[in-house]
Amino acid sequence: xxxxxxxxxxxxxxxxxxxxxxxxxxxxxxxxxxxxxxxxxxxxxxxxxxxxxxxxxxxxxxxxxxxxxxxxxxxxxxxxxxxxxxxxxxxxxxxxxxxxxxxxxxxxxxxxxxxx
Amino acid sequence: xxxxxxxxxxxxxxxxxxxxxxxxxxxxxxxxxxxxxxxxxxxxxxxxxxxxxxxxxxxxxxxxxxxxxxxxxxxxxxxxxxxxxxxxxxxxxxxxxxxxxxxxxxxxxxxxxxxxxxxxxxxxxxxxxxxxxxxxxxxxxxxxxxxxxxxxxxxxxxxxxxxxxxxxxxxxxxxxxxxxxxxxxxxxxxxxxxxxxxxxxxxxxxxxxxxxxxxxxxxxxxxxxxxxxxxxxxxxxxxxxxxxxxxxxx
Numbered sequence: 001x002x003x004x005x006x007x008x009x010x011x012x013x014x015x016x017x018x019x020x021x022x023x024x025x026x027x028x029x030x031x032x033x034x035x036x037x038x039x040x041x042x043x044x045x046x047x048x049x050x051x052x053x054x055x056x057x058x059x060x061x062x063x064x065x066x067x068x069x070x071x072x073x074x075x076x077x078x079x080x081x082x083x084x085x086x087x088x089x090x091x092x093x094x095x096x097x098x099x100x101x102x103x104x105x106x107x108x109x110x111x112x113x114x115x116x
Numbered sequence: 117x118x119x120x121x122x123x124x125x126x127x128x129x130x131x132x133x134x135x136x137x138x139x140x141x142x143x144x145x146x147x148x149x150x151x152x153x154x155x156x157x158x159x160x161x162x163x164x165x166x167x168x169x170x171x172x173x174x175x176x177x178x179x180x181x182x183x184x185x186x187x188x189x190x191x192x193x194x195x196x197x198x199x200x201x202x203x204x205x206x207x208x209x210x211x212x213x214x215x216x217x218x219x220x221x222x223x224x225x226x227x228x229x230x231x232x233x234x235x236x237x238x239x240x241x242x243x244x245x246x247x248x249x250x251x252x253x254x255x256x257x258x259x260x261x262x263x264x265x266x267x268x269x270x271x272x273x274x275x276x277x278x279x280x281x282x283x284x285x286x287x288x289x290x291x292x293x294x295x296x297x298x299x300x301x302x303x304x305x306x307x308x309x310x311x312x313x314x315x316x317x318x319x320x321x322x323x324x325x326x327x328x329x330x331x332x333x334x335x336x337x338x339x340x341x342x343x344x345x346x347x348x349x350x351x352x353x354x355x356x357x358x359x360x361x362x363x364x365x366x
Contacts, residue, residue, distance in 0.1 A: 004146040004147050004148075005138070005141055005142070005147075006147075007147045008137075008141040008144065008147065009141075011137075012133075012134060012137045012138075012141075015133070015137075016130050016133065016134070019126070019130070019133075020126060020130070023122055023123065023125075023126045024119065024122070024123065024126075048147060049144060049145070049150070050150050050155060051147065051148055051150060052148060052149065052150040053148035053149065055150075057255070058155070058159055058170075058171040058172060059169060059170045059171065059172070059254060059255060060159075060162075060163055060169040060170075060171070061169040061170070061253050061254050061326065065159075065163050069155075069159060069171075070150065070155070071150050071152075071154070071155030072155055072158050072159060072162075072171035072172045072174075072175055073154050073155050073158055073175055074155075075172045075175075076172050076175035076176045076180065079172065079176060079257075079259060079260075080176075080183065080184075080187050083187055083190075083191060083259055083345075084187070084190060086349075087190060087191055087193075087194030087195075087348075088194070090194055090195075090198050090352045090356075091194055091197050091198060091201070093356065094197070094198045094201040094202050094355070094356070095201060097201075097202060097356070097359055098201055098202075098205075101208075
């Protein structure tokens with residue numbers, strides 16, 4: 001029971017450690033990286049849900065169609081997840097550039113409520 | 117909020133999150149015992165009905181191609197968002213960039229880095245094209261190959277002077293290429309609406325399983341998604357690099 005849960009606990013740990021980094025961070029670029037770690041927990045969780053002991057990748061170029069394979073649906077979801085993660089990171093980094101131009105600081109503590 | 121209060125709040129939340137996660141985990145199938153049935157059905161249909169061998173690409177580019185169209189639009193919106201955020205704002209003027217960052221010494225260009233980067237440009241482009249073209253057969257596909265297709269641009273930045281990089285990467289050209297790619301993806305979708313059963317439906321002959329020209333519209337969509345992804349990534353890189361060469365001050 002406990003052994004069956006351990007791989008899922010890895011996803012939880014990645015989620016929490018990334019969140020801790022975001023909560024305590026003093027640098028906006030660092031926060032974006034922490035968000036990427038939080039998101040990577042979803043990749044791990046999705047792949048674990050579709051895993052099948054002893055199975056291979058769901059690609060039938062060089063295996064027979066009868067072979068046991070892992071779930072391709074969650075793998076496609078992870079692919080989407082990664083693309084969205086990259087786009088969100090790019091947008092947030094662009095925002096960080098603008099914040100640095102305005103305040104000459106990347107420390108979220110220095111951010112003031114927006115005006116105008 | 118002082119840091120200690122913040123960490124305490126985080127710990128309280130973390131305990132709550134852990135409890136909810138563990139509760140959720142106990143309802144999941146035991147690790148290594150995926151029960152199906154969707155994945156198995158997708159595998160069966162990919163081989164029998166689509167003549168593709170990479171079932172992941174079959175999900176992305178055929179069975180759930182509508183979701184991929186949305187994903188392409190998100191990528192498009194993100195690239196546009198980055199361009200909008202980083203354009204010249206009101207009250208900003210261009211100033212000459214400092215030759216090196218504050219507190220750092222200029223580093224002379226490294227010949228080994230430039231030589232290796234220049235030497236890798238062609239292999240990276242070939243690998244990207246291979247991943248795109250064989251996406252329906254072996255590991256790869258439009259998205260994975262598209263990211264690799266953006267690598268030659270980054271290598272070009274490492275190998276050449278930034279001015280030469282900028283000459284090769286006029287945002288206007290890349291924006292048009294990006295628009296054409298995303299338009300072509302949606303065009304294939306509408307063609308499916310006219311020629312077949314629905315938006316982005318597979319409507320081309322399926323061919324012989326295992327060959328590059330098999331699986332109907334899957335290789336076509338891969339060939340379109342590759343440049344679509346590559347141009348988006350290159351545009352984001354170009355826009356962020358522009359911030360280095362043209363510092364804008366108030």
